Each structure stands twice: as C-alpha cells, then as structure tokens.
C-alpha cells in the first residue's frame with residue numbers, strides 16, 4: 058500500500074521506517090526543503106533523529122500533492138501547534154478512501170480539542186484514528202521492541218491501520234476509546250515535565266513516584282470527565298506512556314523539566330531546541346479544561362505556573378506538599 062507520513066520529525070521518521078519495513082511504499086512530507094534535502098543526501102534525519110540510517114526506498118518531499126498521491130494510508134504526526142495549518146494544506150489532496158491516523162500527542166491550543174477531533178473537523182467529518190503509547194522514536198527506529206494502541210470507533214479501519222504498522226518488533230493493540238488514548242498521550246507530557254523538574258532539583262525517587270502516581274490520578278479524572286473510560290488510563294497510552302516519558306533519557310519533556318528544575322528559564326531551555334516538548338503547550342490547555350470541568354489538577358497547575366509564570370520550582374513543590382490532607 059502507498060503510505061503518506063505527514064511530519065518529518067523523529068516520530069514521523071520512525072513510523073515511516075516501520076511502514077517501509079512492512080513493505081509499504083512510503084513518502085514523508087516535511088515543511089522545510091532544507092531538512093528534506095539533507096535527509097535525501099545523508100540518508101539520515103540529522104536534525105530530528107540523528108544516528109539512525111534511513112532506508113533509501115523512503116521518499117521525502119515538501120509537496121502535499123506529491124506526498125498524498127494515491128495514498129491508502131495517511132499518518133499525521135506533526136506537532137500540535139502546527140497541526141491545523143498542515144491539515145489545511147492537505148485537505149484538497151488526500152485521496153477520498155484513504156485511512157487516516159494521528160500520532161500527535163497534544164491538545165489544540167485554540168479549542169483544547171484532542172487531535173483526531175481537529176483533523177476530523179477539518180477533513181469534513183472523516184474518520185481519524187489515534188495511535189499512541191510508550192514509544193520513543195530513538196528506540197522504535199532502531200528496531201527495539203515496543204507496543205502501542207490504535208484507537209477509534211470504526212473497527213474495520215482501526216484493524217486495517219493496526220495491520221499496516223504491526224510487526225514482530227512493533228506490537229499494536231486496538232481500542233474503541235480514542236478519547237482515553239489521546240488524553241493519556243497528551244496529558245502525561247505535563248507530568249513528565251514535573252518528573253524532570255523533580256530530577257533537576259534532585260528531590261529523589263520517592264517524590265518522583267508520588268508525582269507520577271498522583272499525576273495519573275488527575276489525568277484520569279479529567280479524561281473521564283471529558284468522556285474517556287477510566288480503565289484506558291491504566292493501559293499503554295496512560296500508565297505505560299507516563300512511565301516511559303517520566304523515566305527515559307530520550308524524553309524531551311523530562312529533559313526540559315530537568316533544566317527548569319536546575320533553575321534555567323524556559324526561554325533559555327527552548328531557545329536552542331529544534332525538537333518539540335509538547336507538555337510546555339499542553340499544560341495551559343489542560344488547566345483551562347480542568348477549570349471548565351471543575352476538576353482539580355494540582356500537579357498540572359504547578360507545572361503551568363513554573364513554565365508560564367516563572368514560579369520557583371521549590372515553592373511549587375512546597376505548595377504541593379502543603380495541600381490539605383485527604384483520602385486517597
């Protein structure tokens with residue numbers, strides 16, 4: 058099958074390699090011709106996935122029409138901030154019967170919607186599945202074993218998408234709960250910032266475990282209020298992704314948090330970064346959603362204050378520890 062991967066970042070590259078290794082004919086779209094030229098010449102995505110050779114059969118283009126031509130499968134994997142603009146560029150050229158799947162982990166900055174909702178709305182109500190789970194591009198691209206979930210209400214489409222990606226090193230489960238899968242994948246990035254801040258302040262493993270556990274409770278609380286199933290947050294796209302993002306040396310969100318915890322300012326940390334740390338954007342949307350639902354998300358609230366209001370991380374930790382006593 059012809060596959061179009063919209064997004065030339067680390068995750069787009071790793072998933073393009075997975076599809077190519079399964080025998081699909083893959084074209085990756087990226088916005089910057091300079092990066093694409095470098096990938097074509099060096100056979101390596103030096104900017105977004107350095108150190109991993111990419112197979113020569115994958116094509117790289119900045120033309121939406123060329124990328125989408127005759128595609129049976131379309132994967133959207135652009136950072137949430139650019140998602141709307143990029144989908145609009147593809148709107149007229151996506152083949153009508155193609156399967157569409159979104160692997161972006163974030164929330165829309167304007168509407169706070171999850172990404173498959175944004176895509177479906179811009180694509181006139183078309184079905185869009187979600188793909189999410191504990192998967193670092195650096196590992197999946199090297200063929201290390203990993204598992205994730207494909208979710209959505211259209212069983213046939215979800216099964217076909219699973220079959221396109223699944224192989225002996227990349228195991229995919231299916232789920233009907235796209236809301237749970239997407240909220241789990243987006244909101245854990247904020248808790249990964251908190252885990253990194255904890256690392257940067259050298260506050261230890263006990264505090265980190267507490268942040269992760271209480272973080273998952275608040276993610277599930279908000280997700281459930283927004284229509285997700287609570288049990289989904291115990292799965293790969295909930296607890297699984299929270300574990301890997303809060304503990305992995307590959308996590309950008311955790312790394313940004315670590316530098317904030319050491320006292321650097323957000324502008325210094327983000328200044329030189331070409332890759333994305335979605336949690337920096339998601340924390341604002343998550344707090345707005347939580348407030349609109351009357352839901353408490355104390356860890357997420359403190360992360361937003363540190364990131365966007367420059368609150369001292371030590372003060373934030375004191376405020377979390379000083380909250381009134383309650384029942385677990």
Ligand SMILES: NC(=O)C1=CN([C@@H]2O[C@H](COP(=O)(O)OP(=O)(O)OC[C@H]3O[C@@H](n4cnc5c(N)ncnc54)[C@H](O)[C@@H]3O)[C@@H](O)[C@H]2O)C=CC1
Pocket residue numbers: 064065066067068069070087088089105106134135136137139143160161162163192193194195331332333335
């Ligand atoms: N890297 C990973 O291991 C994983 C990433 N994800 C998610 O995948 C999504 C994409 O992230 P990555 O592939 O890691 O990206 P990345 O951080 O490796 O690269 C940044 C991407 O943003 C694109 N970009 C920059 N400015 C742009 C603009 N103005 N318009 C359109 N695109 C622009 C770049 O071309 C590049 O594709 C994110 O939502 C991320 O959370 C999900 C699972 C794993």
Ligand SMILES: O=C(CO)COP(=O)(O)O
Pocket residue numbers: 162190191192193246249298301302307308309310311333334335
């Ligand atoms: O979602 C991810 C792993 O599952 C990637 O996390 P980072 O964006 O923090 O690197």
